[in-house]
Each structure stands twice: as structure tokens, then as C-alpha cells.
Amino acid sequence: MAIYLQTIANGLMLGALYACLAVGFSLVWGVLNVINMLHGSFIILGGYLTYFAWHYYGIHPIVMLPVVALLMFALGFVLQRGAINRVVSAPVLTTLTLTFGLDMILYNLMTYWFTATPRRITLDLGAANLGPVVLPVDRLLGTGLALLLTFLLYAVMRGSNIGRAIVAVRMDRTAAELMGIRTDRIYAITFGIGTLMAGAAGVVFALVFPITTNVSGTWLGKAFVVCVVGGLGSVPGALVGGLVLGLVESFAGFWFGPQNAITAGFVLMLVLLLTRPTGLMGVKGYE
Amino acid sequence: MKPLAQYAAIIVGLVLLGTTPLYADNYILRTAATVAMYGALATSWNFIGGFTGYPSFSTAAFFGLGAYVGTICQRNGIPMGVAWTIATVSVAAFAALLGGIILRLRGHYFAIGSIAIVELCRLIVSSWSDLTGGGDGLNVPLIHASPDAVTRLFLFVMLGILAASLVVTIIVDRSRLGFGLRCIHQNEDAAAMVGINTTAYKIAAYTLSAVFCATVGAAYASWTGYIDPTDSFQIVMTVKVAVMAILGGAGTVVGPALGAAAFVLLEEVFWANFIDWNRAILGVVIVLLIFFLPGGLLSLRARLRRASGGAA
Amino acid sequence: QDADTIKIGAPLALTGGLADEGKKQDIVWKMWVEKVNDAGGLQVGDKKMKVELIEYDYQSEGQRAAQLAEKLITDDKVQFLFAPFGSGHTKIVAGVGERYQVPTIACVASSESVFDQSFSHLFGTLSPNGGMTTAMVKFFKQKFPDTKTIAVLGRDDVFPKSMAEGIAKAAEDGGLKVVYKELYPVGTMDHAAALSSIKAAKPDWIYVTGYTQDLILARKQMQDLGVTAPIVTMVTGPSYKEFTEGLGPLANGVTSSSWWHYATSYKGQGVWPTTADFYSDFKAKTGGDPDYVHGSCAAAGEVIADALKRAGTLDKAKVRDAIAATDIQTFYGPIKFGPNGMNLVRELPIIQVQDEAIKVLAPADIKNADMIAMPK
Amino acid sequence: MSREPILRLEGVSKTFGGLKALTDVSFSLDEGEVVGLIGPNGAGKTTLVNVVTGNLRRSSGRVLFESEDVGTQKPYEAARRGLARTFQIVQPFPAMTVLENVTAGALFGGGADSLADARDKARESLEFVGLAGFADRPAANLALAARKRLELAKSLAMNPKVLMLDEVNAGLNSSEIDGALNLIRQIADRGVTVLIIEHLMKVVLSLSKRLLVLHHGQLIADGPSAEIVADERVVEAYLGQKFAARLKEMHHG
Amino acid sequence: MADPMLSLEGVTAGYGQIQVLWGMDLVVHPGEVVALVGSNGAGKSTLLRTISGLLRPNAGTISFEGAEIGGAKPDAVLKAGIAHVPEGRRLFRGLTVRDNLMLGAYLRADREAIARDLETVFDLFPILRERQRQDATTLSGGEQQMCAVGRGIMSRPRLLMIDELSLGLSPRMVEHLGEALAALNKAGQTILLVEQDVMTAFDLSHRAYIIENGRVARGGASAELARDPTVSEAYLSI
Numbered sequence A: 001m002a003i004y005l006q007t008i009a010n011g012l013m014l015g016a017l018y019a020c021l022a023v024g025f026s027l028v029w030g031v032l033n034v035i036n037m038l039h040g041s042f043i044i045l046g047g048y049l050t051y052f053a054w055h056y057y058g059i060h061p062i063v064m065l066p067v068v069a070l071l072m073f074a075l076g077f078v079l080q081r082g083a084i085n086r087v088v089s090a091p092v093l094t095t096l097t098l099t100f101g102l103d104m105i106l107y108n109l110m111t112y113w114f115t116a117t118p119r120r121i122t123l124d125l126g127a128a129n130l131g132p133v134v135l136p137v138d139r140l141l142g143t144g145l146a147l148l149l150t151f152l153l154y155a156v157m158r159g160s161n162i163g164r165a166i167v168a169v170r171m172d173r174t175a176a177e178l179m180g181i182r183t184d185r186i187y188a189i190t191f192g193i194g195t196l197m198a199g200a201a202g203v204v205f206a207l208v209f210p211i212t213t214n215v216s217g218t219w220l221g222k223a224f225v226v227c228v229v230g231g232l233g234s235v236p237g238a239l240v241g242g243l244v245l246g247l248v249e250s251f252a253g254f255w256f257g258p259q260n261a262i263t264a265g266f267v268l269m270l271v272l273l274l275t276r277p278t279g280l281m282g283v284k285g286y287e
Numbered sequence B: 001m002k003p004l005a006q007y008a009a010i011i012v013g014l015v016l017l018g019t020t021p022l023y024a025d026n027y028i029l030r031t032a033a034t035v036a037m038y039g040a041l042a043t044s045w046n047f048i049g050g051f052t053g054y055p056s057f058s059t060a061a062f063f064g065l066g067a068y069v070g071t072i073c074q075r076n077g078i079p080m081g082v083a084w085t086i087a088t089v090s091v092a093a094f095a096a097l098l099g100g101i102i103l104r105l106r107g108h109y110f111a112i113g114s115i116a117i118v119e120l121c122r123l124i125v126s127s128w129s130d131l132t133g134g135g136d137g138l139n140v141p142l143i144h145a146s147p148d149a150v151t152r153l154f155l156f157v158m159l160g161i162l163a164a165s166l167v168v169t170i171i172v173d174r175s176r177l178g179f180g181l182r183c184i185h186q187n188e189d190a191a192a193m194v195g196i197n198t199t200a201y202k203i204a205a206y207t208l209s210a211v212f213c214a215t216v217g218a219a220y221a222s223w224t225g226y227i228d229p230t231d232s233f234q235i236v237m238t239v240k241v242a243v244m245a246i247l248g249g250a251g252t253v254v255g256p257a258l259g260a261a262a263f264v265l266l267e268e269v270f271w272a273n274f275i276d277w278n279r280a281i282l283g284v285v286i287v288l289l290i291f292f293l294p295g296g297l298l299s300l301r302a303r304l305r306r307a308s309g310g311a312a
Numbered sequence C: 001q002d003a004d005t006i007k008i009g010a011p012l013a014l015t016g017g018l019a020d021e022g023k024k025q026d027i028v029w030k031m032w033v034e035k036v037n038d039a040g041g042l043q044v045g046d047k048k049m050k051v052e053l054i055e056y057d058y059q060s061e062g063q064r065a066a067q068l069a070e071k072l073i074t075d076d077k078v079q080f081l082f083a084p085f086g087s088g089h090t091k092i093v094a095g096v097g098e099r100y101q102v103p104t105i106a107c108v109a110s111s112e113s114v115f116d117q118s119f120s121h122l123f124g125t126l127s128p129n130g131g132m133t134t135a136m137v138k139f140f141k142q143k144f145p146d147t148k149t150i151a152v153l154g155r156d157d158v159f160p161k162s163m164a165e166g167i168a169k170a171a172e173d174g175g176l177k178v179v180y181k182e183l184y185p186v187g188t189m190d191h192a193a194a195l196s197s198i199k200a201a202k203p204d205w206i207y208v209t210g211y212t213q214d215l216i217l218a219r220k221q222m223q224d225l226g227v228t229a230p231i232v233t234m235v236t237g238p239s240y241k242e243f244t245e246g247l248g249p250l251a252n253g254v255t256s257s258s259w260w261h262y263a264t265s266y267k268g269q270g271v272w273p274t275t276a277d278f279y280s281d282f283k284a285k286t287g288g289d290p291d292y293v294h295g296s297c298a299a300a301g302e303v304i305a306d307a308l309k310r311a312g313t314l315d316k317a318k319v320r321d322a323i324a325a326t327d328i329q330t331f332y333g334p335i336k337f338g339p340n341g342m343n344l345v346r347e348l349p350i351i352q353v354q355d356e357a358i359k360v361l362a363p364a365d366i367k368n369a370d371m372i373a374m375p376k
Numbered sequence D: 001m002s003r004e005p006i007l008r009l010e011g012v013s014k015t016f017g018g019l020k021a022l023t024d025v026s027f028s029l030d031e032g033e034v035v036g037l038i039g040p041n042g043a044g045k046t047t048l049v050n051v052v053t054g055n056l057r058r059s060s061g062r063v064l065f066e067s068e069d070v071g072t073q074k075p076y077e078a079a080r081r082g083l084a085r086t087f088q089i090v091q092p093f094p095a096m097t098v099l100e101n102v103t104a105g106a107l108f109g110g111g112a113d114s115l116a117d118a119r120d121k122a123r124e125s126l127e128f129v130g131l132a133g134f135a136d137r138p139a140a141n142l143a144l145a146a147r148k149r150l151e152l153a154k155s156l157a158m159n160p161k162v163l164m165l166d167e168v169n170a171g172l173n174s175s176e177i178d179g180a181l182n183l184i185r186q187i188a189d190r191g192v193t194v195l196i197i198e199h200l201m202k203v204v205l206s207l208s209k210r211l212l213v214l215h216h217g218q219l220i221a222d223g224p225s226a227e228i229v230a231d232e233r234v235v236e237a238y239l240g241q242k243f244a245a246r247l248k249e250m251h252h253g
Numbered sequence E: 001m002a003d004p005m006l007s008l009e010g011v012t013a014g015y016g017q018i019q020v021l022w023g024m025d026l027v028v029h030p031g032e033v034v035a036l037v038g039s040n041g042a043g044k045s046t047l048l049r050t051i052s053g054l055l056r057p058n059a060g061t062i063s064f065e066g067a068e069i070g071g072a073k074p075d076a077v078l079k080a081g082i083a084h085v086p087e088g089r090r091l092f093r094g095l096t097v098r099d100n101l102m103l104g105a106y107l108r109a110d111r112e113a114i115a116r117d118l119e120t121v122f123d124l125f126p127i128l129r130e131r132q133r134q135d136a137t138t139l140s141g142g143e144q145q146m147c148a149v150g151r152g153i154m155s156r157p158r159l160l161m162i163d164e165l166s167l168g169l170s171p172r173m174v175e176h177l178g179e180a181l182a183a184l185n186k187a188g189q190t191i192l193l194v195e196q197d198v199m200t201a202f203d204l205s206h207r208a209y210i211i212e213n214g215r216v217a218r219g220g221a222s223a224e225l226a227r228d229p230t231v232s233e234a235y236l237s238i
């Protein structure tokens, strides 16, 4: 029994992190129609910023969260304005190729500056016990932050004028312009928010995982899976997708061995793709 | 491009690559073989990605499966050529089956579905250790011949596959199938409405996009002598092949092969000269190409013509 | 001018997933070449010849490694190849070397599967990793007689996998019960499921294999999830300084085995007559401590130096035979190749992290600390 | 009636989740007939066409084409059988030339033996609709009226037996509509059965002697045009009092 | 007559190389309903797009209440007081009817007034109040058109431009919308209307312009144009 509870807890904690990782990716994909191959590297970059602030200046990662978020927003905004905006209405393959190229540059810069050595923030906060279930404090913290960030984004998307404008631009660019919405700015803001979420996920991840450039592909892959499982462009979808993926991997790892955990996630994704291409949350827009 | 110009370009290209043994060393030969290999992969991708407009990222899956099937056959004593044939046929059958399932997806969803296939293949091959050696990889019996002979052999094998893929491309381009695929690319609903069996056509395109990849994969495995899951099922390769095709001009006959040649040569130059920065430089090249040459290298001709026409 | 230089080619992973390991090889070989050339070069017959090292980055991609190995042989006309990090890529490069009959020295490949293809031009400076398992089981059982069960978690990749299988077999042979044994795929970023299962199995010994980053994560998650055992071994974790740096105090108590450690005191021929000489040189150059990758790669240079001296010529066949006949003492320890080209089995150091520093527990002649139980 | 109807629907229903888009619709079309289908927005007209051509699968009921149950056919099968339709929102192959667009219809739907043969048929069909001069232009460059004619040409090239026209005249002005009406009449004269969906009553009335009226997915009327437009239910549901008055006036005046 | 609210002089515009408008002149006075009619591709939609800033004019002047707005961005034009209800309704899928309406007021900050205007729209189109929580694109065609007009009203424009009011709508629905527009106009709303069905157009408007090939071919009081035999021959034949 205890082991099942533990497996559920592991899955949920992992799942919240997955959700946090995917939500920005999903947003950019849904709104800009851009599959952002940079997303994994953005997460790593956020992690490195956090690590170096902690390592050299002793700044606590939580304090870095807003700083990294702001910096990453600026980076995303500028990148969209300067580069991605030029091909924003091109077909999938073109935008994907562009972000793939940009990612090669960013990746190279990061390996050059930071090397591939895995770094880790050694806060080692210990663990809390909830009955027989062990909850590592940093994962709990990460989970909390991930949920908070996801919720904040949801609130913004749902309740604010900007949120409405983002959906409007996504659905019909010209009609949005007629509402007085500056679409190019909304695009840049959306990409900025996507990047911000990636950076924030990087901060959260820095608490939990070692940081190294060569996992950027892994994170990107997870973002894909979560998006498909949950549904594209939807904040609650990313949350549900993340949690489901976390649980599936956790139970598959427990029942079939870790070797098959990741496979189970992919199988889940393929099955969903074929049966429910809109994902679990059957999204029609942002809720 | 006019058909005659196309044939001429293909023949010139194949001859250029095929005559390297007359004057160049094995390294150049190997590069030529790599050009041919990626040329064949990009030309294959073109059936589904270029003609049909489905952003497929399954290339590495077909390549890797071809490599594994070929290797496993060879290790069980089947002669090399036969092993390659078995790999080709079985992967094609697999692609046809798979196509029936994932071609129901469109656009972005198809893109992810097809990329997931690569990961899934890698994971399954990794876990199925009894057959595939898992993470240990598999050794392929080395060919016992002089290095020069081996390099030549594989150069001509890759060139042969490239030539075959181009011939099939030309045939498809001029046939009912090619016409139908183009219609699907433009508007799938309308294509169905004029009587095109879109499912069958798409499966045909997807299968064609797998066939030569499998042969290339099997041949490649025999060439290197060792394969493992990470190297055989690379996401980077799958994206790279699509980028090559776009670079040359997706949906054209010679564009993808041309793009592959340009990409491989660029990579070679950057690798040799900028060890620390080769990846970034390649990234910059891709970005610039997307900005300034979105229609691929072949569109350059049209542009130049327009420019000179405008001046006159 | 070419006739007077000895060219050694090295396809290296300077970028990509294996970049850190590739860079280690790069540092050491450059040190070695500089040292050799400062001394006038290598003795070949009656003259001294300078050494030139030609490196290319293969970006951790196997296919490119093969291509670059071929370029090194045909374009740059190297007489020797140094194989890159890891058993898989070593296989690929060795295949090319074999075809061209260019002697290839592998310094970071320890799986016997690399050497069992009857290649005649491949030689490895690491000894078989079997030497790391049986001795360890024996040693731990002697130190902690209560050890009855072991849990093994290994990365599904050539070397880590063979170590995981090796230890499971050795443990069974040694009378232990294997209560958990699973592999995790490359790219796993969460070990919680496996570790929870291990926790439930309550083993006396937890043995994890993987690359540094995997091990850091696993160790940390063990701590988080309260998974512990009197003995925790991570292979090859503590051999690398990145492991101890990344984990800090959490690394304490983790045991491992290694092919070489700088605390050993071997003596022999070559540009670094003693282990201490190599250590101080390395420290001066890089500021850090060398690990077995550094040691083994530097020793690979000595193999070539010695073979050339004995062969007295650059003639390919003669040089190959000279290498095959190697039997030398170096700062890295004895090197003598078996029939399959691998360095012969020797007793390998068992190490443990104590107070965030590496201590050698065995063999007895080089030990500098006693084994402690894993801190709770 | 001497002959079997060419197309017959028996109790066809279609639901989207909880929404009943079509409820128990039955009617039949005779060969060579021109019939109008009208009904308020969202009544289910387009859905009906989609069900007949296999774009949507009916929830229940039977669709009989030449006495064969075709309820489960795929769109391409419908096209090859001779069930052609146009889309409410025109669907050309935008980057292809006008000729290529029509060639596709002739080649795949019209059963042409070769590309060359299909091209000849396509030319004929373009000639017929008066687009021959545009043959080599990209379809995307056509103005709306021309695009609708292209859609017609494409359908014609498929040698249809039944042609369903979903608002082919919407957005055309009067003189363009006159042109289109002539075309449709000529098509009908060739013996093609035509089902016209349109909100422009003058089009519907000038072409068809028989009208079908859908309302909330139900067929509420089926009969001679003159009777139908006077039917109270139709006026209430669809025409509106003012328009009905105007219609009446025109008929008398 | 008072100064015109909107006046165009010699406006030319087009898409890239293709010129569509060739020197357009027209005026709209405050309180008027003006209709634009003409064949497909004549340039009516293009004209509206040029006014609302989706397209830049190549030459000519567009002045609105005395200020030049030619070449201004859509948000500036909207701020100046012109709303454009585009062809084909173009509601935002995934947003509720209410959210769609609220987007009409995107540039406004006066919360209470917005709430009041929302009520006005609901009073005008009661069905929208009933359906306010429904995804806008699941409405029937006519309801969507009401929502689109309502969205235009929400920006509180002084000039409301509507493209293709009756496209694809049942006769009854056209009648209903016509009544709604008349009511709006009575309340003081100036309206510029593009309408394919000339009969309906003349019915609804005070004045009308006939556009042919990107130029104004004729203009005048709707009632007079409707009686003009040349006009009925070209545009009213059955």
C-alpha cells in the first residue's frame, strides 16, 4: 500500500514539473503556430542563470525566480521581434526549421560558456513525511511553484484583456487588428511569456535536477508529449497532461521497470493522438 | 525546372560524385558517399514532406529500423545484399502499416506523431536486448577487403540508392500519383472531393519515404560495422534531413538532393575550421536561409532570372 | 618535413553529450605531446621525431566519428589513432582503424565486447571491467559481513550496463541475493519510481551505474526519498571530480571502483616517471585532480612511445607487432596487452568519498583510508 | 413512377454530440431533376450534403444512390460514383493553375485514362463555363465569381450524375448570378440531377420546380415551389413576412 | 448640410502589385446610412480595409472628422472612432459571445460605460444575451452576424462600417438585422454599409454609391437610384 501511495506522490510531483515545463511551449505553439525548438534550451538557460546566481552570489533560487522570469521575457520578446516574426505566418516546417537553427546557436553558446558539466544547486532541503509517504522538500517546493506559475498564467489568460487578446490573435489575426489589437506586439508578448515560463521552469528544475545542456532535448521531448496528452495551447490542458504523464511514467516505472517508463509515456501520447487529437482537455481555445 | 534540365542536373551530379575515385582520397570519397546518403534520405522525405506537404519526421526511424533489420539478418548469416533487401521490404511494410494509423493526423499533430515514432523505435530497440543487444548495440561483420575497395563499394551503393530514389521521384512526379499528392498538399478535403483516395495516396507517399531510408540504413550499418540505438535513431538526423530538403526546395525533383549536398559540404567546412563554433555557424546559416531564401536553393534561379529580367 | 613527425589522430567529442569526457582526453594528450616535444621528440631508431596530434570534434555522433577517423587516416595520414570516450564510439573508430591497419589505442573502453571482434590493431589501456566486480564483492563482504542483499540499477548503455550485469553476476557468485535489478534508458531524468521500489526491497547494498549526471540525480533522489543502505556504490561516479563537486556532502560514503587513482604510487618509464610527477604536472596545468580517464589517456601515449623505440621504424606492421608485445611499467601502472588487445587484469582500486575527498580502500598496498558505512 | 429515383434518403439522422443536426430526413431525387433545398441558417443543409457525400457519417438511416446503400462511403468513392458537390466556402487547389484544378477532377473523379486525356476534358469543361481564358492562371488569383465557376468546372469534369451546389451563388451580384443560372440550366439539360442550396430565392425559384425545406434538421416541406413559398410554416421559419409579401407582389406584378 | 464625417479623395490602394482602388471619392455625413454596392471584386471590401487601416492607401486622402487618417494603423483608426465589421463575421473561436463583445471594447478603459454598452447590445439583439456564455462560433449564421455587429458597436464608434451584411443569411434573418440597424441609426449611429443585394441595400440606406472596377461609378439618394432604369437593368434583374 505504502509503495502505491509513494508511487502516486512521485508521479504527481513529477507531473507538476512536467506541466510547468510544457505550458509555455504549448502557448507558443497554440497561439503563434510555432513549434519552438528553443524551448528546451530556454529551460536550461533559466537553470544556469539560477545556478550561477546561487553559486557565485549566494542568491536563493526563489529570489531569482522573478529576475530570471523578467530576463527571459525580455529575451523572448526581442527574439520574436527580431527573428521569428519574419516568418510567423509561414508553414510549420519553416518556423520549425528556423527555431531549430536558433537553437543550434543558443546551444552552442551555452556549451561554450558553461561546458557540459552537470551543475547542481546543493540546497538539500531534506524531506517531509506524510504517513508512509516521503515528500522531498525541494520537489514539494518545485511542485508548488510549478502549480503557482501555471495557475498565474491561467489567470492571466482567462481574466485579463491581454489574455483575451492573445486568444483573439491566435484565432484570427486580421479580425484582432480590427479590434485595435496590435498583433505584432501580442505575438512578441506571447513568445515572451512562453520564454518566461521556460525560464521559470528552469528555476524550478534547478532545485530538483542537475543542470546540463545535453538534457535540453529531453525536456523538449517531454513538452511535446505533455502538449499532445493535454491538448494544445491550453493552460489547464498542460496541467492535466503533465500530471497524467507523471503518473503514467511513475506507475510504468514501478510495474514494468524504469526501462519502460518513458516508452509508456510515448505510447500514451500516440494512442491519444490517434483517438483524441485535441488532447484530454479537448481544447477549443483557452479556458 | 524543365524536365530536360532536371535530368541533366541529376546526371551531372551523379557523375561528379561517381568520379571522385579517379582523383580524390578516401576521405573525399567518404564525403561523397555521405552526400549521396543524405541525398537519398532527403529525396525520400520529399515524397511525404515535399509532394504531399505532410511534415514528417520519421526518417530516422526508417533509417534505424533498416540498420537493425539489416544487421540482425547479417548476423544470422544472411548475405549482405539479401539482408539489405529484407530490411528494405520489411521497413516498407512497416511504414505502410504505420502510415495507415498516423496519417489520420494532420499538420502539427502529424509532425509530433511522426517524431514520436523515432523515439518509440529507439526505446523499443533499446529494451529488446535479446534481439537487438539493447544499449550494447550490435557489431556487423566487417567486410574483408582493402579500405579503398570498401570505401568505393559504399560510395557506389549510396549513389545507386540516390539514383534509384531520384528515378522513382521523376516517375512519381509525372504520374497520377504525383498529381494526386500535389492536390492533397494543396487542399486535402478538395482532393477527396475530386475522387482522390487520399488515404491510399498518403500511405503510398509515406511508404515511398521509408523505402530508401531503410536501404540506406542497412547499407550504412554494414559500412560502419557497429550500430547502437542512440546513433541509429537520432532526432537530430530526422530534423536535419527535412532541413536539407527545404534548403534545396521541397516538392521539387532535384531540390532535396541538392540541399543535402549543400548542407553536408557546409557542415564539412565548418567542422574542419571552427571546432568550437561549428554548430552555431550552421545555425546561423539555417536562419539566414530561412530569412532570405525561404523557397530553397532552387528558387534562387527564379529570383536571379527575375532580377535580370527586371534590369533589362 | 612530414617524414620527421609522428602523427597521431584523435576524433574527439568536444561538443555534444560526451563533451566533458572528450575534453579530458584533449587536455591530457596535449600535455603529453608538449612534454614529449620539449624533450626533442620520440626516439625512433637513431633519430628523434616530433609528435603531432591532430584532433577533430565528432560532436558525440557516431557516424561523424567514423568519417573523421577516415579523414585522419587518408587525409592527414596519421600513423596512430586514439579512440574516443566510451565503448560504442571506440568500436566505430576501431572499425575504421582495423580496415586501414592503423594501430588504434583505446583508453576509455573497458567492455570486453569492444575487444572480442578479433581486431588485430586495437589495443586498450583499461583492463577488463570484470576486475572491478569480483574484487569488490569480496572486499565488501569481508568489511561488512552482514551484507546479504544487493539492488542494482544500471544505465542501458554499453559500459554502465555491462557493469550492472557484471556486479549482479559477481554478487550471486559471491553468495548475495539480488533483490532488484533494472536498467534505465538513456535520457531518464527521474529515478523516483526505481528508487521507491529499491527502498521497499531494503537491500544491504545499492549499486548504481551511469554517467555522472545520472548518478548525481540518483544520489540526490535517494536522499530525498530516504533510500539508503550500509553500502552505496556508484560507478564510476566518485572517480570524477564533477561527481563530488556536484553532490558536496551528499557524496560522502559513496564507494566506487576505478582503473586508476592518483593516490597510487606506480613507477615506470615515459615522460612522467612516477604517479606523483603526473599529478603535480596535471595540477599545475589545470588546477584540478586527474581521474582515471586522464591517467589512461596519458598512458596511451606511453604505449606508442615505447613501441616506436622498440620497433625503431615507422613501418606499420612492425609497429603493430611492437605494440602487441608491450610490457611496460608506467605511472599508470603496468601495461601488457592480452591476446584480444586489452590490458591485462590487475587489482583495481576501490575508492570511497570521505569528507568530500577520495580515499583509496583497496588494494592493501595503496590504501589510504578504512572503509566507513554510508552515513544515515 | 417508372424508374427508381437516382438518390434516395430514408430516415437519415445526424447528431453532433447532443445536437440533432438532421432528424429522420427522407426524400428522393429523380434523374434529371433540379430541386432546391432551403432553410434557415443552421437548419442542417450543409450537413445533409456532407452526409450524402461521405464527408460525415450518418448516425442512422439509409442513403441510396442508384438503389445502392452508400451510407458508409468515403468522399472519394462518392466522387467516383458520380456524386459531386461544391463547397459553401470554395475549395480550389490554390497554387495550381485553373487548368490543373479541373484536370484533377477529370483525372480522379471523371475516370480519365491518362493525364493528357484528363487535360482535354478539363479544357472542354473550362470552355463550357467560360474560363478558358484563365486556364494558365493560378487559381488563387481568381476573383470570387470566377472561383465559383471554377468550382463548377471542376465538378463537371467529374462527369457527375448528381451535383449538389452549396450556395454557389452567394456573394455574386445579379448579372453574375444570371450567368451562373444559365450555366446550371445547361448542366441540368445534360441530364445531371441538381440539388441547389441557396438563400437567394430568385435563384432557387428560377431554377427549380420543386423545393425541400429544412428546419431544425427536419424536412418540413417537400413539393412544388409555388406551393411551398406560400406555406405558412415556410414563411414563418424562413422567408419572413416582409419578404413573402414582396415575393407575392412580384409574382402577381 | 453639415461637414462630412468621413471623406475620401482620390484614394488608390491595392495588394502588392495589384492595384484595386483607382481614385475613390466619397463622403459620409453624420447620421447617415450610406450603402456601397457593386459587382464582386469591384473593391468594396478593399475600400473598407483601406479606411480601417488594414491596408495603406497608395495615394489620396482619407479624413475623418477633419483629421487625416490615411495610412494610420487599425488601432489608431479605431481610436479615432471608426469600427469595421469584416466580411464573413470573423468571430473568435474559443471565446464566448460575451468575450467576443468585450474584445470590441479592447481599447476602452471606461469600465462602467462598457458594461452599459454591453446591455445596449443585448437589448438590441436579445438572443445574444441568452447565448452570452456560448462559444461564439457555434451560433447560427444569423446570430453570428448579430454578434459581429454588436462587437462593432462595443467600440462606441461614431462611424460603423459593415461588410456584406446579408451574405448567406436567410431572408427572414436579413429582415431582422435590417430592423436592428434602422433602430441604431435612429439613435444617431452613422453607418457605412456594403451590401451585395442591391434591393436590401437601397432599402436600408439614405444614400448609395455604385462601385465599378475600383471607382465610384454613380452615387445618389437610394430611392432615386432604385427607380433609375439603368441601375435596375444592371443590378436588379431577376
Ligand SMILES: Nc1ncnc2c1ncn2[C@@H]1O[C@H](COP(=O)(O)OP(=O)(O)OP(=O)(O)O)[C@@H](O)[C@H]1O
Pocket: D016, D019, D021, D039, D040, D041, D042, D043, D044, D045, D046, D047, D048, D088, E138, E139, E140, E141, E168
Ligand atoms: N462538425 C460539426 N460539429 C458540431 N456541430 C456541427 C458541425 N457541423 C455542423 N454543426 C451544427 O449543425 C447545425 C447545422 O449546420 P449546417 O452547416 O448544416 O447548417 P446550414 O443549414 O448549412 O446553415 P447555413 O445556411 O448557415 O449554411 C448547426 O447548428 C451547426 O452548428
Ligand SMILES: Nc1ncnc2c1ncn2[C@@H]1O[C@H](COP(=O)(O)OP(=O)(O)OP(=O)(O)O)[C@@H](O)[C@H]1O
Pocket: D141, D142, D143, D144, D171, E015, E018, E020, E038, E039, E040, E041, E042, E043, E044, E045, E046, E047, E087, E196
Ligand atoms: N489579399 C488580397 N491579395 C490580392 N488581391 C486581393 C486580395 N484581396 C482582394 N484582392 C483582389 O482585389 C479585388 C477587389 O476585392 P474586394 O474584396 O475588395 O472586392 P469586393 O468588392 O469586396 O468583392 P466581393 O463582393 O467579392 O466581396 C479583387 O480582384 C480581388 O481578387
Ligand SMILES: [Mg+2]
Pocket: D045, D046, D047, D088, D166
Ligand atoms: Mg450551409
Ligand SMILES: [Mg+2]
Pocket: E044, E045, E046, E087, E163, E164
Ligand atoms: Mg467584399
